[in-house]
Every structure is written in C-alpha cells, then in structure tokens.
Amino acid sequence: MYRPGRVALATRSLNPFVVGIFVVVGIVILGVTIGLLVHFLAFAQKPYLYQSNLRITNVEYTRQLESPTSSEYRALSRTIENLMNETFRASYLARQFKRAYVVRIRQGDQGVIATVLLKFHFTGRVSEASMKNRIEQILRRLQNNAGTMIINVSPENVQLIPPATAEDILIRECGSSPELMTLSFERIIQGTQAGAGDWPWQASLQLNNAHHCGAILISNAWLLTAAHCFRTVRDPRQWSVTFGYLLSSPERRVNVRRIIIHPNYISETHENDIALVELNSEVSFTRNIHRICLPAANENIPVGATVYVTGWGSLQPGGSSVNVLRQGAVQIISNADCNAPESYNGLVTSGMICAGRQGGGTDACQGDSGGPLAMADSRQIWSVWGIVSWGYECGLPNKPGVYTYVPFYRDWITQQTGI
Numbered sequence: 001m002y003r004p005g006r007v008a009l010a011t012r013s014l015n016p017f018v019v020g021i022f023v024v025v026g027i028v029i030l031g032v033t034i035g036l037l038v039h040f041l042a043f044a045q046k047p048y049l050y051q052s053n054l055r056i057t058n059v060e061y062t063r064q065l066e067s068p069t070s071s072e073y074r075a076l077s078r079t080i081e082n083l084m085n086e087t088f089r090a091s092y093l094a095r096q097f098k099r100a101y102v103v104r105i106r107q108g109d110q111g112v113i114a115t116v117l118l119k120f121h122f123t124g125r126v127s128e129a130s131m132k133n134r135i136e137q138i139l140r141r142l143q144n145n146a147g148t149m150i151i152n153v154s155p156e157n158v159q160l161i162p163p164a165t166a167e168d169i170l171i172r173e174c175g176s177s178p179e180l181m182t183l184s185f186e187r188i189i190q191g192t193q194a195g196a197g198d199w200p201w202q203a204s205l206q207l208n209n210a211h212h213c214g215a216i217l218i219s220n221a222w223l224l225t226a227a228h229c230f231r232t233v234r235d236p237r238q239w240s241v242t243f244g245y246l247l248s249s250p251e252r253r254v255n256v257r258r259i260i261i262h263p264n265y266i267s268e269t270h271e272n273d274i275a276l277v278e279l280n281s282e283v284s285f286t287r288n289i290h291r292i293c294l295p296a297a298n299e300n301i302p303v304g305a306t307v308y309v310t311g312w313g314s315l316q317p318g319g320s321s322v323n324v325l326r327q328g329a330v331q332i333i334s335n336a337d338c339n340a341p342e343s344y345n346g347l348v349t350s351g352m353i354c355a356g357r358q359g360g361g362t363d364a365c366q367g368d369s370g371g372p373l374a375m376a377d378s379r380q381i382w383s384v385w386g387i388v389s390w391g392y393e394c395g396l397p398n399k400p401g402v403y404t405y406v407p408f409y410r411d412w413i414t415q416q417t418g419i
C-alpha cells in the first residue's frame, strides 16, 4: 500500500543531519586551509646557510692541520665551532641558529683561515641584507670574546649560499657524509641495503666489466684496494671502476691506467694485501661520488670501536655478488684476541686488523675484498681504517673478518700517489 506521509516525514527528518554534516565538513576545510596558510606564510622554517671565513692570527698553521683527521685539526675545529655556538646561542638569533661547522682550515698570511658554515632556520619572510648584517654583527663579538684565540672577522665576510654551494664545498673535502650535506648530523643506518650516496667512496673494481672486488676512492684519480684482487689479471686494460650503489646501473665507469701492487704482498700469508689503482681520467666529485679520508700513520683505532664494512659481496661463502650495495656494522677486535688459538692462532700480523661481531653474524664475504672498513669521527667525517682482505668462511663465531690496516701503509700510499 502506498503511504506518502511516511516518506515525507523521513525526508524532513534527514535534512538537519545532512546540513550538519555539510557545516562540519565546511568548517574543517576552512580551518585546515587557514592553518596551512598561516603555517606556510608565517611559521614555515626555512634553512639558510651562510659561509664565513675567520682569520685566526695567533694559531700557527702546522703540517698536522693539513689532514682533517688529525687530532690537531679536530681540536681546532671543535674549539671554533664551540665558540660560534656559544656566541650565537647568547645572541638574539639564538632560536634561529642551528649550528656552526668548520669545513676547511687553511694557511693564512698570518695564522690560519677557517671556513665555517652557519645554519639558521628563519621563519616567514626575511630580508637577506638585514640578516647578513645581523649575523656579521654577532660574529664581530667573537673578536673580543674568543678566549685565547685572536679572531679577525673581516667586513663583507658573511655570505648567504645556496644549499648546492654548501654541498660543493663539502664534497671537495674528504670523508663528508651524506648527513653533513644538509648539516643535519642525523644518520640512521638501518637494515643492510645502502641507499644512493650513503657510501660515496665505495667503488666496484671490474674485470672485463664484471664486478670482481670493492675499491675505495681516496682522490679524483686514485683508489685503494686489495692486492689479492689482481692475483690472476694484472693488465690495467682489462680493468675498470664503477661508481654508484647499484652494480646494474652505475653512475660512472672509468678505465684503469695503472695498478700498483704492494711489492711485499705475499698471497700465502695475506701480508701487505694492498694495492693502488690509478684512473685513466679523473672522476669529478658529486654528492654520490667523493673521497674518504685516510688516517695518519701514527693513528690507532680503538678496540671495540664500531666500524662499517660495505660491499657487493656474496651473502654466503661461494655465493654470487648482489646488485644493491650492502652495509654492516662490526666492532674492532684486538690483534691479541684475534690471534687466540680458537680464533686465527697467530696469523694476524701488525699490518692487519680484525673486525666482527661477538658470536659471528655480520661480516664481509667473497666479492667484498678491496672494499672499505670505515669509521666516522665525532664530527661525522669518515676515514678508511681497513681494506677487506681475508677470513675463514664468513660470519662464523671466532672467525672475524681480517682487514689490511690502512695506517700501517699510510706512508707507502703517500710515496706512490703523493696523497
């Protein structure tokens, strides 16, 4: 039976509900829009990078300061950074100031010149000229307030630079990590697969275009690798080097001009398992391709330090190499422990260093040879301490990876390359 009254009633009772929904949705959309507008116009924090050169006239430039990994360089950088941090945190730009980072120390007419990057977060619209002025003003306070250092801040010293310029400055220096590029200092190494640019000094040493070993970029023209990679073929014309974290689509491929194998390499004992590879043409550094630092000859890596090994090697002994670069965290083991009877029983000599995990697990394996064992210092600068050399199978307990100890060969590297 047809009953029109009911239907009409139902429609009328639905109306306020629908209207209510429309009103609520409308308010939400309006609120979100206003919120976003306010956020982007007034509260969005944009990073601004400034470069500044400080003349420190009473600090003598020494040979040690040539290397960013020396304790002298690190101490001086830290002192300057702390001073800058204190000065800006005590200023009216305290909230906007994020960090100061010394990217370079070089010889000045008198004393040293430190190039410093300053990172700020400014909100809303800022006048670039007035910002630069204010920063210069605050920097000038350093002149009277630098403790034992005499710092000279010349006028027209502060320069706003685009992020790409900061990146260019950083990739020219050795060991710059990806997190330094944005001066963020946050790096989370997660999982075992690396991403693009995570290990920019890692190269693949290829025999007739097939991955054979890892290699480590130490300048535009030179790589470090293991001598045993050249056990069968020593003719440079059959070798090439690729860069980039994927074997299947490398960012660059460069031919090899020269191979220098350590004259005292002994294949039976793995002693002096180190070689240098000179490229046919220099690679230009990019965000994803640049060099790692070399530790000085007299430096020592502490036992227990966490270091990273990277490579395209197989996941088990006898396996094949992988396409995506892998990374693993391991700990430095003393030569005494590594030479224990249940471990390598005296086979580890002073030109070698062991690294692994208690109980086994993460380790280098076949195809990782020649690749880096790298460590970051407290300023996020990476150095290569070891070269993947040998081990009994892979990842077994008491059978850690054995690496060529780079500081032991530091002088030989300089003799051969001038680096």
Ligand code: ARG
Residues within 6 Å of the ligand: 313, 363, 364, 365, 366, 367, 368, 369, 388, 389, 390, 391, 392, 393, 394, 395, 400, 401, 402
């Ligand atoms: N010799 C191997 C190679 O040619 C590397 C061995 C490293 N082994 C280890 N367990 N860490 O690739």
